[in-house]
Amino acid sequence: MTADANISTRVDNREGMQYLETIPHRLVTLWIPLLIFLFVLLFPFYWMALTTFKPNSELLNYSDFNPLWVVEPTLANIKKLLFDTQYPRWLLTTMVVAVAATFLSLFCSVLAAYAIARLRFKGSETVGLLIFLAYLVPPSILFIPLATMIFEMGLYDSMWALILTYPTFLIPFSTWLLIGYFKTLPFELEECALIDGASRFQILTKIILPLSLPGLISAGIFAFTLSWNEFIYALAFISSSENKTVPVGVLTELVEGDVYHWGSLMAGALFGSLPVAILYSFFVDYYVSSLTGAVKE
Amino acid sequence: MTSRVSTWDRLRNNTTLLSVLFMAPAGLLLLVFLTYPLGLGIWLGFTDTRIGRAGHFIGWENYISLLDDSIFLKSVFNTILYTAVATVIKFALGLWLALLLNRHLPMQAIIRAVILLPYIVPTVLSAIAFWWIYDSQFSIISWMLSKLGLIDVYIDFLGNENNARASVIAANIWRGIPFVAICLLAGLQTISPSLYEAASLDGANAWQRFYYVTVPNLMPVLSIVLTFSILFTFTDFQLIYAITRGGPNNATHLMATLAFQRGINGGMLGEGAAIAIAMVPFLILSTAVTYLGLQRQKWQ
Numbered sequence: 001m002t003a004d005a006n007i008s009t010r011v012d013n014r015e016g017m018q019y020l021e022t023i024p025h026r027l028v029t030l031w032i033p034l035l036i037f038l039f040v041l042l043f044p045f046y047w048m049a050l051t052t053f054k055p056n057s058e059l060l061n062y063s064d065f066n067p068l069w070v071v072e073p074t075l076a077n078i079k080k081l082l083f084d085t086q087y088p089r090w091l092l093t094t095m096v097v098a099v100a101a102t103f104l105s106l107f108c109s110v111l112a113a114y115a116i117a118r119l120r121f122k123g124s125e126t127v128g129l130l131i132f133l134a135y136l137v138p139p140s141i142l143f144i145p146l147a148t149m150i151f152e153m154g155l156y157d158s159m160w161a162l163i164l165t166y167p168t169f170l171i172p173f174s175t176w177l178l179i180g181y182f183k184t185l186p187f188e189l190e191e192c193a194l195i196d197g198a199s200r201f202q203i204l205t206k207i208i209l210p211l212s213l214p215g216l217i218s219a220g221i222f223a224f225t226l227s228w229n230e231f232i233y234a235l236a237f238i239s240s241s242e243n244k245t246v247p248v249g250v251l252t253e254l255v256e257g258d259v260y261h262w263g264s265l266m267a268g269a270l271f272g273s274l275p276v277a278i279l280y281s282f283f284v285d286y287y288v289s290s291l292t293g294a295v296k297e
Numbered sequence: 298m299t300s301r302v303s304t305w306d307r308l309r310n311n312t313t314l315l316s317v318l319f320m321a322p323a324g325l326l327l328l329v330f331l332t333y334p335l336g337l338g339i340w341l342g343f344t345d346t347r348i349g350r351a352g353h354f355i356g357w358e359n360y361i362s363l364l365d366d367s368i369f370l371k372s373v374f375n376t377i378l379y380t381a382v383a384t385v386i387k388f389a390l391g392l393w394l395a396l397l398l399n400r401h402l403p404m405q406a407i408i409r410a411v412i413l414l415p416y417i418v419p420t421v422l423s424a425i426a427f428w429w430i431y432d433s434q435f436s437i438i439s440w441m442l443s444k445l446g447l448i449d450v451y452i453d454f455l456g457n458e459n460n461a462r463a464s465v466i467a468a469n470i471w472r473g474i475p476f477v478a479i480c481l482l483a484g485l486q487t488i489s490p491s492l493y494e495a496a497s498l499d500g501a502n503a504w505q506r507f508y509y510v511t512v513p514n515l516m517p518v519l520s521i522v523l524t525f526s527i528l529f530t531f532t533d534f535q536l537i538y539a540i541t542r543g544g545p546n547n548a549t550h551l552m553a554t555l556a557f558q559r560g561i562n563g564g565m566l567g568e569g570a571a572i573a574i575a576m577v578p579f580l581i582l583s584t585a586v587t588y589l590g591l592q593r594q595k596w597q
Contacts, residue, residue, distance in 0.1 A: 001529040004565075022432065030397060033392075033397060034397050034408070035400075035403075037390075037394050038411065038412070039396070040471065041414070041415055041474065042413075044413065044415075044423055044426045044430060045414065047425075047426060047429070047437060047506060060435060063437065067435075067437055067440055089528035091312075100439035104326075106323065108322040108323035109323060111323065112319060112322075112324070112375075115315070115316045115320050116347065119312045120312075121313060121316035122313075124316070127320065134327055136528060136580075137331060138528060138529065138532035139534075140533075140534050140553035141335070141573045141574065141577065142334045142568045142573075143573075144560040144561070144570045144573055145334035145337035145338040145565075146330065146334045147560075147561065148337070148346075148566060149330075149333070149337065149343070158378055164326070168327060168329070168331040171323050171327060172327070198595035200301045224416060228419065229419040229420060229421075231419070231421050231535040231538075232553075232557070234559070246419070247535075248421075250421070250422065251421055251425065251538075252426065252538055257419075260429075262432075263434075265425055265429070266427075267424035268422075269425050271423075272419055272422045273418035273422050276417055276418060277414065278519060280410075280413070280414075281410070284413075287413065287417070288479060291413075292479065292483035
């Protein structure tokens with residue numbers, strides 16, 4: 001048995017009811033609240049998926065059909081989404097932008113983190129702090145001046161506007177994460193390689209990077225997710241329908257006037273969420289470590 | 298020949314030169330697309346720039362007229378209310394969830410993975426799901442409540458000012474709880490069980506163990522998570538833009554959504570930039586208060 005359970009048994013001992021109380025007590029203090037949390041946190045996804053497969057006759061008729069279930073599931077909403085809208089195009093754009101921004105950010109972050117953590121140049125601590133401060137600058141403050149810059153640079157309404165601006169919130173985060181990883185690697189490895197005549201670049205690519213692969217994966221998938229989910233820049237810098245990303249496209253193109261096609265809207269939301277959800281399911285531990293990594297530093 | 302090689306060798310292992318080279322890509326990108334726009338935003342806030350027309354320096358005029366602007370003042374009030382209420386509830390529930398997850402559970406890994414889902418999926422897309430959940434005629438919440446006999450009339454979630462505020466705050470809490478819970482769980486797991494054992498031996502009850510062992514040990518993590526959470530809630534944009542677009546009657550306009558409406562949709566870049574920059578003092582103040590305030594009480 002565990003320390004935690006031991007403690008609660010001891011408390012129950014004082015009450016003198018240990019065996020009678022343990023299971024109901026655990027049910028009330030642990031399982032019921034936990035199940036309520038799970039229900040509330042997951043219900044919107046269930047609702048999203050259910051609406052996706054509902055025919056219109058069931059969708060807007062709560063008196064004849066129980067809304068919590070679907071009697072005759074249909075693929076019509078998905079068909080409409082894939083063939084009558086530019087959704088596949090948005091998915092492709094989002095994918096290209098997210099992958100490109102992630103690789104660009106990782107490239108910059110690896111070099112910067114190595115310089116800060118390992119070369120330890122004069123002022124490296126100040127630079128590290130500045131990069132951390134950059135993480136605290138929210139996109140909501142930057143989008144107006146950035147929009148004017150993007151326009152003057154001739155990048156308005158192109159993927160490059162997003163690929164070049166997303167690193168501003170990806171680099172600070174991934175550099176910070178990688179500094180943490182690089183610091184854990186022993187210096188002796190580098191010293192040996194230096195004595196054997198390796199250059200700094202060789203050390204970075206042949207020794208440091210393979211050893212910090214978990215850190216790279218964490219930073220990479222988290223950066224990909226952040227780019228996939230980004231909204232305000234994509235909304236402000238892209239105007240033509242075919243260049244939109246999924247979050248922007250679903251919100252601005254699938255809503256037509258006052259009639260909401262909830263079925264295809266929910267299908268758009270579901271399929272826009274699936275790629276990150278699938279990626280996440282494969283790399284849960286990396287996500288958690290990148291999420292909590294910066295916090296624990 | 299030999300001297301050339303050695304010069305090259307010295308150069309390529311010269312750490313100062315290498316540091317500059319290694320810092321260059323990240324540094325350039327951040328300077329061009331982060332530092333420069335930050336400065337440009339401050340400048341734009343002092344001009345009357347519009348889309349398609351270069352502006353003139355007009356001093357504090359944007360800020361002075363904003364102080365008389367009832368919609369702006371309402372958005373400031375909304376932003377503070379939204380941040381304060383959402384943060385308090387997110388942290389209360391997030392801490393509770395973290396404490397539950399820290400107990401010994403079967404399938405702990407799966408439960409933990411599933412709980413993080415609201416944080417992982419694109420906010421706008423889950424916000425659209427909330428929009429549908431809050432529909433005035435077909436809200437599933439209203440349906441469930443009326444089936445349970447708790448309400449007679451369907452709730453008008455987004456049509457009435459206070460309901461709309463409560464609805465967007467609830468959606469923000471829904472999205473924020475997983476982040477808070479998972480970060481605090483990481484903090485809880487670093488607390489040594491022997492501290493709890495020692496406290497129990499000294500006769501501390503469950504509440505005392507929480508207050509004297511858990512809380513002080515969690516402070517360092519809590520202060521950072523709180524700082525980030527306040528920062529991102531205060532500058533929130535997507536949730537509001539997706540669910541209410543600031544309505545009804547500007548009741549849910551946050552400073553960020555108002556800046557977007559005036560600056561991008563309305564074309565008043567100068568005024569929009571001024572609204573966005575007006576968030577900065579609040580951010581600095583709240584970051585300083587939470588971070589320094591909590592760090593000061595740091596245990597050790």
